[in-house]
Amino acid sequence: xxxxxFASPAQRRLLGDGRMRGPTAWVVAIMSFSIMIIAAAGLxxxxxxxxxxxxxxxxxxxxxxAGGANLGATLxxxxxxxxxxxxxxxxxxxxxxxxxxWLGPAAASADLPVPALINFDVRADANLAAIQKRVQxxxxxxxxxxxREAVGPLLQSLRVLQWVALGLVVxxxxxxxxxxxxxxxxxxxxxxxTIEVMHGIGATDRQVTDLFQRKIAIDxxxxxxxxxxxxxxxxxxxxxxxxxxxELTGGATLSGIDLVLLSLxxxxxxxxxxxVARTAVLAALRQAL
Amino acid sequence: xxxxxxGLAKRSPRAIGVGGxxxxxxxxxxxxxxxxxxGAEVLRDLDFRLGHGGFYFLTGPSGAGKTSxxxxxxxxxxxxxxxxxxxxxxxxxxxxxxxxxxxxxxxxVFQDFRLVRHLSAFDNVALPLRxxxxxxxxxxxxxxxxxxxxxxxxxxxxxxxxxxxxxxxRVAIARAVINRPDLLVADEPTGNxxxxxxxxxxxxxxxxxxxxxxxxxxxxxxxxINATPGARLIRLEHGSIVDPTGTLxxxxxxxxxxx
Numbered sequence: 001x002x003x004x005x006f007a008s009p010a011q012r013r014l015l016g017d018g019r020m021r022g023p024t025a026w027v028v029a030i031m032s033f034s035i036m037i038i039a040a041a042g043l044x045x046x047x048x049x050x051x052x053x054x055x056x057x058x059x060x061x062x063x064x065x066a067g068g069a070n071l072g073a074t075l076x077x078x079x080x081x082x083x084x085x086x087x088x089x090x091x092x093x094x095x096x097x098x099x100x101x102w103l104g105p106a107a108a109s110a111d112l113p114v115p116a117l118i119n120f121d122v123r124a125d126a127n128l129a130a131i132q133k134r135v136q137x138x139x140x141x142x143x144x145x146x147x148r149e150a151v152g153p154l155l156q157s158l159r160v161l162q163w164v165a166l167g168l169v170v171x172x173x174x175x176x177x178x179x180x181x182x183x184x185x186x187x188x189x190x191x192x193x194t195i196e197v198m199h200g201i202g203a204t205d206r207q208v209t210d211l212f213q214r215k216i217a218i219d220x221x222x223x224x225x226x227x228x229x230x231x232x233x234x235x236x237x238x239x240x241x242x243x244x245x246x247e248l249t250g251g252a253t254l255s256g257i258d259l260v261l262l263s264l265x266x267x268x269x270x271x272x273x274x275x276v277a278r279t280a281v282l283a284a285l286r287q288a289l
Numbered sequence: 290x291x292x293x294x295x296g297l298a299k300r301s302p303r304a305i306g307v308g309g310x311x312x313x314x315x316x317x318x319x320x321x322x323x324x325x326x327x328g329a330e331v332l333r334d335l336d337f338r339l340g341h342g343g344f345y346f347l348t349g350p351s352g353a354g355k356t357s358x359x360x361x362x363x364x365x366x367x368x369x370x371x372x373x374x375x376x377x378x379x380x381x382x383x384x385x386x387x388x389x390x391x392x393x394x395x396x397x398v399f400q401d402f403r404l405v406r407h408l409s410a411f412d413n414v415a416l417p418l419r420x421x422x423x424x425x426x427x428x429x430x431x432x433x434x435x436x437x438x439x440x441x442x443x444x445x446x447x448x449x450x451x452x453x454x455x456x457x458x459r460v461a462i463a464r465a466v467i468n469r470p471d472l473l474v475a476d477e478p479t480g481n482x483x484x485x486x487x488x489x490x491x492x493x494x495x496x497x498x499x500x501x502x503x504x505x506x507x508x509x510x511x512x513x514i515n516a517t518p519g520a521r522l523i524r525l526e527h528g529s530i531v532d533p534t535g536t537l538x539x540x541x542x543x544x545x546x547x548x
Contacts, residue, residue: 010419010428016407194405200365201417201464202393204386289367289385 007214014198015191015211024183024216025223028273031176032227032266035169039265040235042165043258049158056147058085058123062135063143064116070139071116077138078118083126090117173269180216180273184280187212195285205285213278220273224266313341314377315472315503316362321371323357323528331357332528335371339472339505344498346514347507349525355507356400356476358525362505363397363474364388376471393421396465396502398475402457404449404464410436410456411445414463421468435463439493455482462490466497473497475506479513491517 062078064071071089078087095114099107106112122128132144148155188195195208235254254262316339323332332354339345347355360366361373364380372381375391383391396417404413415432436442439459449457458478465473473494479487491513498504506513514520524531 008425010412010415010425013408013412014405193403197403197405198416198420199389200363200392200397200399200403201420202389202391203420204389207420286385289365289388 007211011211014194015187015215024179025219025226027179027183028176028220028223028269029227029230031172031179032224032269033231034227035172035176035269036228036231036262036265037234038165038168038172040231040254040258040262042162042169043254043261045158045162045165047253047255047258049155049162052151052158053148053155056151058121059147060120060122060128061145061147062118062120062139063145064118064139065141070142071118073138074135074142075118077134078120078131081131081134083123083128084131085121085123087118087120090119092116173272176269177273177276180220180277181280183219184212184216184277185284187215188281188284196288199288205282208285209278209281212281213274216277217270217274220277221266221270224269224273228263228266314338315341315343315375317372317374318361319372319374321361321368321373323354323361323366324369330369330528332361332368335530337523337530339503341471341503342498342501343503344495344517344520345503345505345523346517346520347505347523347525348509348511348514353525354528355525357528359397359474359476359505359507362472363395364392393417393468394471396468396470396473398458398461398465398473398478400476400478400480402449402461404457404460406449409446409448410441410452410460413449413460414467416464417468431467432463435467436460439463455486458482458486458490462493466493466502469497469500470502473502473504475504477507477509479508479510484512487513488516 062074064074075087075089078084092114095117096107096112099112099114103112122131128144135142135144191212198208239254318335318337321332321335322330324330335358347358349355357366361368362375364375368381372379374380376394378391380388380391405416408416411432414435415428418428418431433442433445436445439462441456441459441463444452444456447456449460452460462475462478465475475494478494479490482490487510494504494506495517508514514522
């Protein structure tokens, strides 16, 4: 099945000693680099969205009006409610610090009515309606809200970005395949006389195709590996390097499975490019008798 | 002048060999026509047989259709009408996947040699053997022997651009005959060489013919035809077979008894 990979010296001489003409390997290298970077970004986004989603899935907030007059009672009611795993009041200083980003020094003003806030986590079997009822029994104007409602748009954006990343990976892969098809056609044109001679003396399409397939596979493998190594270097710098990189990555990480997937991408690109080249060469050969 | 009939028999079920011997047929053309694209027919109503072991010259003015007829013979073209049988097999509509098997039984000397420029003379001659699946051990001896036979033993590693026209022609001929083909087709094989070399090449063809290969040579060279005893003439004009000498107008016709 893979005997085409192991051409004899005589078979290698048939298409000349050099690699395929044209910048196939370079194009594939650029595509491979871009695909790796975008795929890594997409996976990191997926991981970030997953972490964020898990963190807020069970988290709720209670806004206690009237400056938090019922804060203590509300907190006690929450902690004693069935299904509540934990409940913590957000310190006023932390609230003011958060507001400072928008209001500046005015956030520290005593005249500013800062709402009191309690964050609580629920267990999977929690009855939210019962918890809400218990809270409102202590603080009738208190409002319970799920964190996922607030962060939902951000999560949605992250998921859209994942699909955008996937789409870009598909587009770049298609572009790489198109480049390989063009390279295969160019190689067929370059070696047309050799092919005619081979056909004329009884070579089968498969014998001719194997020669081109092997050449293109080598170019694609070299290109995708070079691109992948460059991408790996960039990702390594982003993961471990300069401070600005730390800000950029924002804690997004790649799991072991992600790294395995990324390392398989160049091989997948090579296999796909080889298959596309074989199909293109066979289709072109079938045009002739 | 052309010696005894060895193979061509127009509209006969069997080709006629020397002394009236009935030969099996290598090629049978029945009402064959050929046109390229939507153009006019370049070959019309070709009916002939090539007998096994025959030696044939194909002649005619430029544009008569000699090269087109040869293309049909070495399976580079399909006829647009009529039927062609080669080696006893109907190949007119045969699937293209089956053609390589038949092409390996045909040696072709192209008018322009069609050597692979970046391969050595050795590799060019070895190509048919390698395509047939021969191992390097099986290739080495026969190719060296064949190169010696055509006088190019010391030029085995030379590439075509460094060879003279005559040397290239001999490499092309060595490549065509290395597989001991059942049918050898040569298009103006002496067109680019001097008369001495032409005679040498015809001796090579004759030797191969004596080993049983059917030989078809397209040529304008009347001297060459005259110097080849036992050969038959197929003359083409305007895409049809004619015979100005009259010898083929009423060829010997055996009784229609195939048994």
